[in-house]
Amino acid sequence: MKIISPNPAMKDLKVKIEESKLVFPSQQTQKRSFFLSDVDHFLCYNIQTAYFFKANPDYPPESIARRLKMAVEKVLVPYDFMAGRLKWNHQSGRLEIDCNSQGAGFVFASSEFTLEELGDLLSPNPAFQQLAVDKLPGLDDDKQPLCVFQVTSFNCGGFAFGMSNDHVLLDGLAAKMFRENLASQAFDDDRPLPFVPINDRRLLPVRLPPHVPLPQPSPPPPPPNDQNIDNVDFKVVKLSSSDINLLKAKAAADNIESGKISTFNVVAALLWRCRALSSPCINDNKDSTIVTVLDVRSRVKPPLPPEYCGNAVGVAYASAKCEDIEKWAFSKLVEMVGEGINRANEEYGVESGGVTIDWWEIKRKVLCGEDVLLTPWSGLGFDRVVFPWGKSVHFGPLVDPLQMCFVILNGEADDDGVGVNVLCVQPAQLMDRILFHLHHFFQHM
Template sequence: MMATIISPNPAMQDLKLTFQESTLIFPSQQTQKRSFFLSNLEQFLNFNAQTAHFFHASPDFPPKTVAQRLRMAVEKVLVPYDFMAGRLKWNGPLGRVEIECNGAGVGFVVACSELSVDEIGDLFCPNLGFKQLAVQRLENLDDHDQPLCVIQITSFKCGGFAIGMSVNHMLLDGLAAKMFQENLASQAFDDHKPLPFIPFHNRHLLAARSPPLVAFPHPDFLKPAGPVIGPPRPGSKRELDYIVLKITPKDISFLKALSSCDIDKNKDKEITVLNIMDIRSRMNNALPLEYCGNAIFGGYALAKCEDIEKWPFSELVKMVSEGLARVTDEYVKSAIDWLEINKGMQFGDCIVTSWLRLGFDQVEFPWGKPACCVPVANQLERLCWVFSGADGDINVLVQRPDEEMERFQFHFHNFFENSTD
């Protein structure tokens, strides 16, 4: 069986939601007002990461009860996570984004759908309608008042429900987001469980050196076209198409075997692939596991289109592996210092981020673990999300402009067909 392409169900772009509540909620205790430092690795992550976590119906926890418990848990967890209730602030003299910890609150949304979970279809194939399960903004607020985090509960007519989260990526990376969910779940129990993880907030551990020292070439970094006068807001202005690549265990075995054995495009153009990785254990003074920020970096592989076409698959795998091995303590520090000097960003024609080891589906709430956890499509056209599918499959959510998607699908099918001949 060859890897397959699944297009999101076009009939499921509207989940027929009624929004019952849309409000701000605040820390249960007064928190300290302060400016919160963001590292150079976070300065260009000003976009929302949206996720949807589906739960089966529970007779002991109807959606109304879940909403009440969830609200209580958010209020409590915002005390140790006070920065999540803040707002972004541009520090002009330093030319960088900070978080103003001002207790302005996070968004809390309650909605219900006319549909049952079964009517939505394959939960592991995120439909565009899933965007309704993790709204990014509250309609009654001006742009400068919008929260950095919105948590939403949506009930379905079958009694099942979804918890959606829309979190500005500057706040948390994937591992920190999973720890936040563990802490949030712990506070939803009525026996006052302690936090399973104490978040470590000192992001100065990834601050630039003084003076900065760029000791390596960084061809995957781009300088800004002009002066930086505010926080960047990544996102494509073009219309994007979305597909899910379904890769079975058999496909994975085939790719592994192919990597160990001996498109219509500009052949001289260089293509950069970034594989996002956790760097907590890669630094000489290892970052704490509980480091609550973005300790991620893209290991790059760079090659001309002409070479990609003619090289064996094993050579491409080797390049990706070398890109990951390149990310050492000194290399990361050099990159941070490059960003301090140039105020740019890391760039890839294809950015691959994996959820496979994060374990979102293992978070235990009072009403149980999620039946399914998936990313929600956004406007980042170069991003590919890798996550677990059903029955041991691996799914990849691909986001490309309309004019590129047909060509992408052709080459995807062509690769497997030619390799299996």
Template sequence: MAIIPPNPDMQDLKVTFQESTLVFPLHQTNKRSLFLSNIDQMLNYNIPTVYFFAANPDHPPHLAAARLKLAVQRVLVHYDFMAGRLKLNPDTTRLEIDCNSAGAGFVLASSDFSLHQIGNLVHPNLGFRHLAVQTLDNVDSDNQPLFILQVTSFKCGGLAIGLCVNHILLDGMSAKGFNQNLASQAFDDEPLAVVPCFDRRLMTARSPPRPAFNHPEFFMPDLALLSGPPVFDCKREELEYRVFQLSPSHIKLLKEMAESETRISSLSVVVALVWKCKALSKQEGGKERVSTLLNVIDLRPRLQPPLPPTYCGNALLVAYASATCEDIERLEFREMVKMVAEGPARVTDDYARSAIDWLEINKGLPCGEYMVSSWLRLGFEEVVFPWGKALHSGPVISHRKDICWVFPTDDGINALVSLPSPEMDRFEACFRNFFAPESDRADV
């Protein structure tokens, strides 16, 4: 078990920006409006990620950048919506994507450092935000791209690929397919690695909508105060960042503590631990406060008939678990794991269709104290570019204190946590206490 704070000496990577431009599909695409599902509608925020690559003498950074620029142009022919712009349909008050070939972003930069000088790439480094910019300074605010790719070269000949993607465009599984296709187009004369399914109407609400379940995982905003779809966001404040690493032996211990006769996933025990630490780190509301965990799950295999595995869009839902902080403090760990596991088990085809219909009527947003999003099965680290696989890939830290990203390490699991300082101190103390001998545990 390890807790990795930011590296204070490496938060300024001395990045120089050399090119910032729009790139367009290599061939003309048809102008159209892309329907967005109710789940797409509520995910209007950026997800920046970064991928680090070791130096490859056959593919120095300037040649890799040229290949990537052409690869973006090629892939946009197929993913035309990623070169489009969001627009509000005044008749339906729904967001759509105007597939108008307005362009994606392409940024070229360099750092004064070598990768080995930066050190452990798993560190939640504030400087990494300069490796995946979220806007183009030379583009008007009303024409900002929904997708930006940045290539940053390092003194050692290594490079980083930063991707900033509006979540409306892709969920995790869609992003995996997109990355595979982007990599394939960086080779010469390669077909797409994955044939995506772009029919987002597979996730449309029924007509008329007929929700059959209560959906406490969502709340209903005051639509009278909104001019368009509500935005899922959180207050911006000063945060601290930690990566909590769990080795295979720690995960094995967590599973033993779960004491289940049925198979328990590694994710379930990690999520249960994260939930416990988060619930007990927040003191407002006292022990009577109800803490609700939201666990992001893939709907593709849960719908009937199942969605194509290559469905491109947001085919996800949040499964919930709720308990008072008093209960969370006293419950056996196995009870918390059981509650976490019951959430996804609840999401059948009927439940998912009901949720989509509920969102059609209420224009709701996720309602919970903390959301956990797992990247464990996405395989971003397995994507092969002409210059090889990434040394490390993962999310870039952001202002989202309400989301914990879980991603793989070489032989274990990482949890990226972002919290205000007092909460982070209590979260870390709870995490350490959990693995400490009972005689050494302190009050949190």
């Protein structure tokens, strides 16, 4: 196991915005109101990501920026809602998107540094947020676009391609398909979109009236978004394939069902344990709950098409007293994580939406005000997207002090298998304790 911290020498990437503008669909699109599902309603916050590319003499950054700008204009035709603006429908009492073709943001910027000087690109560096600005200068808040694309050139000729978008537009799988479509339109051969997006958010309804037949956790309201860079810490935990195999062997020692000893389940159980034991509430023996974000496209009945481009996400959960988490065998936690996912499969596998989607409609609050929130990105395939200038040398989410979670990312492959990287965004006063329990766990296996 290896811990990666932010690079202290890179607190400012010296990014200068050379050009900032709105870009519009390349063809006229229909003006309309765009319905948002109940799940969409709870995900109104920005997600920032960035691709990093080495210098390519055939594709200087200025040329790449022109290609990507034209590609964005093309994809804003089938993704016309991404060029719209959020509005409140007073009649229905719901948030929706006004598809008014007011445009997406596009920024061309430059940094004084080289890619090499940035150091390890896996580093959870808050300064990387400069590579995906979320607002355009000179625009009022109500005029700001829902997504902004940014090309930043480095002194070496390499560049970053960042994207900041409101989560209400796309979930993880839809965002990956969007990038596949965007990359395809940057080629010169007029190729078709790899994925034709299905934009109808009414495909993910709730039952009327909503119905919640199975027990669900009733969390407190999410904490206020008053976090800042000073009281939040960022780390990346690198688990090698050998580390993963050790975790699986420890879980298997107690003869639990082999189907529950997956890479995700053992990593989730490890993070749950270490976060619970680090909690200031452990002495009060309160409950600790692990909440895992799931793709529900194939889980709901009828299933959603794979190309559904809304937020088709739900949650699985497991909960236990902190005292029990400390004394139970590791295999017990692995089993509980697996049972939580199986229970979610049963809950979502009901007609017209699924239980937790109904739960959101009833409670009108997110199920993520818990100790441990896990977001799996490792299987989404962002790193496999091919642009005209090739694949990126790195892709990742940019750290945000407002999003307290563990993000599961792809790790390194070797002869023994594939590792896992975990982006940890946690309160600064807890991070050292979390890392202590991680090291202690492996030292005493």
